[in-house]
Amino acid sequence: MKLRLRISGIVKAHNGNRVLDGCSFSFDRPGVYVLMGPNGSGKSTLLRICALLEKPDDGDVIYISGRSMLKDDITLRRRMTLVLPQVGIFNSTVFDNVAYGLRIRGLERQEIEQKTLAMLGFAGLTEKRTQRALSLSSGEKQRLGIARALAIAPEMLFLDEPTASIDEANTRLIEEMILEKKKNGMTMIIATHDRLQAERLADQILLIRDKKLVAESG
């Protein structure tokens, strides 16, 4: 059953300063949702709340599969993932980074190797698989972060500023990865401040305006 997300009346304040005030939306269909807004508008906060990394001060985050509302447990958390803007690379090889999510799920060694190599190929990192991941360029690290997230085949993927401060070539590669996964019917929610990128990728653009979530028509 497809995983769907509904948020309603999300309120969140940081240090007494309210950044989100009644955000509601239903992510019912697969595709790419791009979340836009100026710096400090609460895009990252909303993504973290959706990915269950932060609790809202008020409002509900509801995951639905078929007709069932899912409870917040490890089973649900393993059906989605969030790629943070800082990526957070493990001090090991590129291969081990991508294999991480598969290993903690207890997959067979052969399956881990097969899926990891496939994902490294998808992200254009096959030749770097034995390299220390921390020695990659910032663009490659970003691709690695996305490959590591995609390796676990999440049903819902949250990307927080996936191409901020990386070069054009890596940005293009990451966009190709996103569009490829979009074809496969994955639900992706991406925060960016790049309007052109939003238009290239999005099925639906969402704006945070006056602390509320507004769907852009068209």
Add this chain to the structure above:
Amino acid sequence: MNNIIGSLGQAFSLILHLDHELFSIILLSLRVSGSALVCASAVGLPLAAVMAFGRFPLRGFFVNLLNTFMGLPPVVVGLLVYLMLSRSGPLGFLALLYTPSAMIIAQTILALPIVASLSHSAIVSVDPIIRQVSGTLGATPFQISMTVIREARYGIMSGIMAAFGRVMAEVGAILIVGGNIAGYTRVMTTTIALETDKGNFELALALGIILLAISMAINAALNIFRKKGVTET
């Protein structure tokens, strides 16, 4: 001066001719300090993890206590272990005094705070983003903790090597509880002290050279671990 040069020459000769007495002393030193390190790590690493991940009252106090114990004076440790193991002490029935086991106990007590404290520092220094990333990829709380420990592995190994350096060079505690019995509890540092007293500099210098070489090897290992542990991007 000639005396020093002569002694140095004889010291190198002892090393190069693989002198039996010399190497049995080195082996005992390595066995005692190595065993102490294994024991200290077996207790110290879980202790460091509990201190790093656990949330309990007086945690800060216990961390401070560990840091303080890093500077435990070896002779005081030797005295306490002696009192515990002496015939009239609470553990006297074990008859461990003046045995390599007593030396291992004393060195374990010296190494434990170093292993635990430096490992704790290494674990809490891991970038918090690692914990978050691990969670976003579906790790359970236990798996997250293991991932953080794995990220701290080079810092932990540095701590273990630092503890090894300390116990290898230590003389006070093992002299008190080991008794410096030839062929049984005589290790490098106690032999150096004894042979120097006797004016028998060749063996003392040979052991000193080996001790320095071990110290250099430990420092080289520490440098490698420090370089590998650098995670900033």
